[in-house]
Amino acid sequence: MAISKRKKFLVKHASWLLMIVLLVFWEFICRALQVPQFLFPAPTAVLEAGIARWEIISMHALQTLYTTLVGFAIAVAFGLLVGMAVGSSPLVYRALYPMMVGFNSIPKVAFVPVLVVWFGIGTVPAILTAFLISFFPVLVNVATGLSTLEPELEDVLRSMGASKLDILRKVGLPRTMPYFFASLKVAITLAFVGSVISETVASNLGIGYLMMAASSSMDMALVFAGLIVIGAMGVGMYELFALTEKRFTGWANRGSGGVA
Amino acid sequence: MEQVRFEQVSLAYDEGGPLAIQDISLSVAENEFIAVVGPSGCGKSTLMKLVSGLTEPTEGYVYVGGRQVAGPQKCIGMAFQASNLLPWRTTLDNVMLPLEIVQPYRSQMRRQRKAFEARCRDLLARVGLAGNEDKFPWELSGGMQQRASICRALIHKPKLLMLDEPFGALDAFTKEELWIMLQELWQEEPFTVILVTHDLREATFLADTVYVLSKGPGQLVARKAIEQARPRKLEWTYTDDFARDVHELREHIGRIRES
Numbered sequence: 216m217a218i219s220k221r222k223k224f225l226v227k228h229a230s231w232l233l234m235i236v237l238l239v240f241w242e243f244i245c246r247a248l249q250v251p252q253f254l255f256p257a258p259t260a261v262l263e264a265g266i267a268r269w270e271i272i273s274m275h276a277l278q279t280l281y282t283t284l285v286g287f288a289i290a291v292a293f294g295l296l297v298g299m300a301v302g303s304s305p306l307v308y309r310a311l312y313p314m315m316v317g318f319n320s321i322p323k324v325a326f327v328p329v330l331v332v333w334f335g336i337g338t339v340p341a342i343l344t345a346f347l348i349s350f351f352p353v354l355v356n357v358a359t360g361l362s363t364l365e366p367e368l369e370d371v372l373r374s375m376g377a378s379k380l381d382i383l384r385k386v387g388l389p390r391t392m393p394y395f396f397a398s399l400k401v402a403i404t405l406a407f408v409g410s411v412i413s414e415t416v417a418s419n420l421g422i423g424y425l426m427m428a429a430s431s432s433m434d435m436a437l438v439f440a441g442l443i444v445i446g447a448m449g450v451g452m453y454e455l456f457a458l459t460e461k462r463f464t465g466w467a468n469r470g471s472g473g474v475a
Numbered sequence: 476m477e478q479v480r481f482e483q484v485s486l487a488y489d490e491g492g493p494l495a496i497q498d499i500s501l502s503v504a505e506n507e508f509i510a511v512v513g514p515s516g517c518g519k520s521t522l523m524k525l526v527s528g529l530t531e532p533t534e535g536y537v538y539v540g541g542r543q544v545a546g547p548q549k550c551i552g553m554a555f556q557a558s559n560l561l562p563w564r565t566t567l568d569n570v571m572l573p574l575e576i577v578q579p580y581r582s583q584m585r586r587q588r589k590a591f592e593a594r595c596r597d598l599l600a601r602v603g604l605a606g607n608e609d610k611f612p613w614e615l616s617g618g619m620q621q622r623a624s625i626c627r628a629l630i631h632k633p634k635l636l637m638l639d640e641p642f643g644a645l646d647a648f649t650k651e652e653l654w655i656m657l658q659e660l661w662q663e664e665p666f667t668v669i670l671v672t673h674d675l676r677e678a679t680f681l682a683d684t685v686y687v688l689s690k691g692p693g694q695l696v697a698r699k700a701i702e703q704a705r706p707r708k709l710e711w712t713y714t715d716d717f718a719r720d721v722h723e724l725r726e727h728i729g730r731i732r733e734s
Contacts, residue, residue, distance in 0.1 A: 367555050374527045375631070376549035377576045385572065389563050466563045466611060 256436040261443065264436035272437075275425040276444050279410055282338055282421065283448075286345025287406040291399065293346070294353025301354065302361025302391075303383065312358075319351045324412050331417045341413040341421060348409035349402040356398035360391030393467035396460035403452045407445060477541065478635060478667040479503040479526055484535035485692075486521055494692035495521045499535075501686060501695060505634075506665035510678035510685045514728060518693030519671040523637050526669060527551050540634060550577065552628030552636045552666075556643040558620035560612035566623050567608040570595040573631040580631060598626045602656050618649035622656065629660065638670045642677065651709055654680055658706055675724045680712055687727040697727040 225232070238258045244250070245257035252260055265272060300307045301315075323344050330340035364387055372382050414423025422441045429437035461468065480502045487494050496518040503509050511519050524530040525537050528544045537544045539551075552573075560569045574580040574591050584591065599608055602622040612620055621641060628636055642650045658681060661668060672678055678685045679701055687697040701720060703711065711717050 365557075365559065367557060368559050368561075370524075370527070370529055371553050371555075371559055371627075372576065373529060373547045374551045374553045374637070375573050375576045376547060376578075381576055385575065386561065389561070392563075464563075 253433045253435050256439055260436045261439040264434070265440035265443070268437065268440075272422075272425065272440060272444060275420060275422045275441070276448065278338075278420045279341075279407070279414065279422040279445070280448055282341035282410040282414075283345050283403075283406045283452075286342040286410060287349055287403055289342070289346045290350035290402055290406065291353055294350040294398070294402070295357055295395070297350075298354040298357025299361065299383070302358035303379070303387065308358070308362070315351065315354065323348045323409060324416065327413050327416045330413070336417040337420065338418075340417055341410040341423075344413035345406040345409035348412075349406040352398040352401045352405070353395070356394040357391055360394035361387050364390060393460075393464045396456065396464055399456045400453055400460070403456060404449050407449050407452075411445060476505040477502050478505045478507070478539065479669065480538040481525075482536045482538075484525065484532045484537055486518075486525065486530065487533045488530075494533075496688075496693035499693070499695055501698070503667055503669065503684075506667055508661060508668040508670070508681060508683045510670040510672060510682035511688060512672055512675055512678045512685060512724060512728070513688030513693065514690045515673060517688040517690045519673075519688060520639055521693065522688075523553075523639055523669065523671055526635070527553065527637060548635075550631065550633045550635070552631070552633035554621075554624045554628040554636075554638050554641045556640040558612070558617075558624035560620055560623060560627070562612055565609050565611055566599065566604065566615065567592065567595055569612065569623060570599060570626045570630050572627060577631040595626070595630060598630055599623070601660070602626055618645055618653065621645060621653060625653075625657065625660075629666075632664075633666065635667045635669070638668065638672075640672050640674075641670075642674070643672070650674075650677070651712075655709065657681065662706060675721045675728075676712060676717075679717060679720045679724065680707060685724060687724060696730075697724070699724060 242257045242259060245255060250257075256264070297311070301311055302308070326347065327340055327344055330343050334340055334343070361383075368386055369382060372386060377385070410421065411423040414421035415427050416423075418424045422445050426438045426441040429435075429441065481499050484499045485494055485497045499522070511522060513519055521530070525532055526539060526544070526548075528539075528547045531545075539548060560566070561572070564572070571591065574595075575584055580591065596605075596608055599605060599622075602625065604619060604622055604626070607615060607619065607623075612623070615623065625638075625641065628638075642653050645653065654677065668681075670678065670681060682701055685699045685701060686695055687699070688694065689696045699720070703716075
């Protein structure tokens with residue numbers, strides 16, 4: 216009884232516990248080996264820096280969150296629309312897919328200078344980079360969900376005289392929702408990567424810029440604080456979409472109820 | 476009145492490729508219950524696709540309700556071996572689906588939703604699914620899913636019901652229960668049925684007329700009328716009479732194999 220209770224507690228708080236263990240270990244290493252702060256600051260130092268300069272950090276963090284979310288929103292709309300076209304038309308699939316794969320293989324950081332020439336530095340390239348890096352998983356998943364529709368299901372609807380649009384609305388899209396929400400979780404984390412990359416290269420606002428500036432003045436504690444803030448925002452957004460996913464597509468995950 | 480008519484229909488899925496079915500002529504009267512049997516790969520399902528207008532014949536003509544089939548038909552009910560219920564909809568909502576698509580129900584849906592729901596509940600109750608309306612498909616057993624699937628095929632009162640091995644994945648007892656259920660539904664409010672199956676007992680028990688198809692390409696090799704009064708009882712399936720009919724059909728299939 217007591218053992219199973221403890222195990223349950225462990226499973227429930229596993230992620231927090233692991234984090235605490237790692238932080239303690241990190242602190243221990245830094246203190247025991249007396250690593251200089253400008254190389255690798257201990258968690259307490261990072262925390263200190265974070266609290267001391269929370270105003271600056273939060274300003275930059277909000278900027279990053281803003282560009283990420285705008286870029287992500289465009290990516291979702293774009294990915295959903297193009298994914299629907301790719302998934303429901305073999306012609307569009309044939310025409311577009313190879314190009315999309317090719318485009319997705321280009322490292323987006325290589326694209327940022329182009330965006331800067333076109334749009335100047337700052338918010339716009341960050342939004343666009345976030346968009347460019349995160350639309351692909353949405354597109355692929357929506358297309359996959361639509362194109363793997365069971366032919367019998369389609370036959371059932373077609374034999375009722377359903378139009379293509381009917382089939383899309385009644386069967387295609389609801390069936391694609393689990394794929395779609397799964398892709399949102401991937402896309403939002405990628406969107407953070409995109410906007411931070413762009414800010415690092417070409418901006419004077421945002422966490423990416425903050426970290427760049429801090430590292431050039433050897434302020435490692437601030438760099439790490441920035442890293443942690445990005446990580447935390449990523450996890451927060453991920454959890455938000457995981458929750459939405461559960462709400463809207465519970466029918467697809469019925470087996471995992473016992474674990475969650 | 477004739478409901479379905481095939482005039483020397485052949486179909487090759489690929490142009491110039493092998494024929495899936497060849498030179499099939501048959502006619503189904505209104506409210507007749509026919510069964511098409513044959514070995515697997517004899518083009519039984521192709522026949523269904525032709526009737527529902529999902530594929531076009533390479534040669535010959537298919538008529539439904541006196542009109543040549545061109546494009547998907549509007550008012551056909553279909554059920555397959557897999558129940559194909561939508562997992563994100565409850566049983567009731569699954570059965571409601573045709574009413575959301577087929578006219579004239581579709582345009583009345585907003586105003587008459589309550590009435591339509593009641594109708595679905597009635598039909599579900601008639602097939603023994605009362606109390607399961609709000610369950611999701613995965614909460615139902617295979618037999619119950621298939622009952623719901625047949626309800627969905629019938630809710631919009633189609634003139635023609637097409638069944639493609641609807642009981643193929645069920646155990647023997649559930650299967651027999653569903654035969655009785657289908658016969659009852661059909662007798663209460665007659666409609667034309669085309670049942671595709673490889674179960675000869677099922678075909679004999681349910682159908683007025685059984686057609687036997689040969690294999691690759693599918694050709695009609697026999698037509699047998701089953702002269703047994705309705706409603707047919709399960710006891711009948713244990714009589715010599717029934718066995719003789721099944722045996723006769725089996726002989727035709729056997730001959731196909733040898734040739």
